[in-house]
Amino acid sequence: MSSRKKVWVSRPLFPDVLARLAEHAEVQAEAVERRHAPEELRAKLAAADGAIVGLADRIDAAALEGNARLRVVANLGVGHDNLDLAALTRAGILACNTPDVLNESTADYAWALLLAAARRVGAAERWLRAGHWPEGMRFDDWLGVDLHGRTLGVLGMGRIGRAVARRAAGFDMRVLYHNRAPLPEALERESGGAEWVDKATLLRQSDHLVLVLPYTPESRHAIGAAELALMKPRAVLVNIARGGIVDDAALAAALREGRLAAAGLDVFEGEPRVHPDLLALDNVVLSPHIASASADARHAMAELAAENVLAALGLVPGRPPAPL
Numbered sequence: 438m439s440s441r442k443k444v445w446v447s448r449p450l451f452p453d454v455l456a457r458l459a460e461h462a463e464v465q466a467e468a469v470e471r472r473h474a475p476e477e478l479r480a481k482l483a484a485a486d487g488a489i490v491g492l493a494d495r496i497d498a499a500a501l502e503g504n505a506r507l508r509v510v511a512n513l514g515v516g517h518d519n520l521d522l523a524a525l526t527r528a529g530i531l532a533c534n535t536p537d538v539l540n541e542s543t544a545d546y547a548w549a550l551l552l553a554a555a556r557r558v559g560a561a562e563r564w565l566r567a568g569h570w571p572e573g574m575r576f577d578d579w580l581g582v583d584l585h586g587r588t589l590g591v592l593g594m595g596r597i598g599r600a601v602a603r604r605a606a607g608f609d610m611r612v613l614y615h616n617r618a619p620l621p622e623a624l625e626r627e628s629g630g631a632e633w634v635d636k637a638t639l640l641r642q643s644d645h646l647v648l649v650l651p652y653t654p655e656s657r658h659a660i661g662a663a664e665l666a667l668m669k670p671r672a673v674l675v676n677i678a679r680g681g682i683v684d685d686a687a688l689a690a691a692l693r694e695g696r697l698a699a700a701g702l703d704v705f706e707g708e709p710r711v712h713p714d715l716l717a718l719d720n721v722v723l724s725p726h727i728a729s730a731s732a733d734a735r736h737a738m739a740e741l742a743a744e745n746v747l748a749a750l751g752l753v754p755g756r757p758p759a760p761l
């Protein structure tokens with residue numbers, strides 16, 4: 438029997454990253470993207486020393502039941518609400534994620550959604566592809582809302598939030614943010630001169646609002662009917678954080694009733710299911726959780742996850758990653 442450590446990779450990954458893992462460990466990588474049934478997930482984890490998992494893999498006490506072998510779980514993502522950290526800690530398993538390497542690409546994508554939603558790019562493209570242009574277009578068709586010179590709000594001013602805020606300077610925007618506590622002044626200066634305000638003020642004064650906060654029981658429905666009611670009717674809301682932070686039904690109602698101009702959503706409560714009321718609207722840009730999906734960022738995330746596993750298993754020199 439091989440004495441090499443075993444690493445299970447729950448989804449297809451870049452071949453060069455798998456090859457790097459295979460230099461040091463026996464690798465079992467899934468060749469097809471799919472959801473694993475609970476029993477299969479438990480069996481795969483029980484047969485591995487290390488695992489690289491995606492956000493669709495829920496690693497909780499049930500997934501770890503009877504597991505005496507697994508030492509490290511590396512999440513392909515900075516958000517880790519799919520990991521039950523208490524259960525992992527109880528089982529003596531190190532959990533790690535992929536911070537930093539995706540900050541800039543994810544911030545770029547927040548702006549892609551903001552611009553697309555504000556200027557109605559998705560709806561206009563659908564109209565053009567449907568062949569309507571030759572039927573004629575009025576001068577006052579397709580009117581969007583401006584970004585330049587307006588106020589950008591950022592809810593959740595961590596590393597990605599700050600990268601979103603920094604980009605606002607290019608649009609001559611004032612930046613407001615809300616976090617549990619204000620950032621040190623130097624960080625505010627580096628973040629487009631962002632000013633801390635309480636949450637209600639952020640909602641009332643932002644012309645456009647980007648959500649970049651982690652999903653926790655406290656942040657569930659942080660934007661619901663009451664919060665949406667405080668926002669400007671010409672505002673655009675962007676969620677690149679996690680589904681569930683927004684009450685999707687309440688958002689759909691606000692968009693349908695013209696209480697909000699538009700939204701750009703990369704994440705959804707209960708994804709990959711998308712609330713049917715959102716699917717029925719034209720003033721929302723929807724994407725399938727791809728904010729970090731630039732070629733470079735995704736490769737860097739995969740590399741970091743692989744190096745985390747190798748270091749945690751003591752297969753390469755260097756310190757194991759700090760626990761989450």
Ligand code: DGY
Nearest residue numbers: 513514515516728729
């Ligand atoms: C993350 O890193 O948490 C992203 O949502 C994954 O793309």
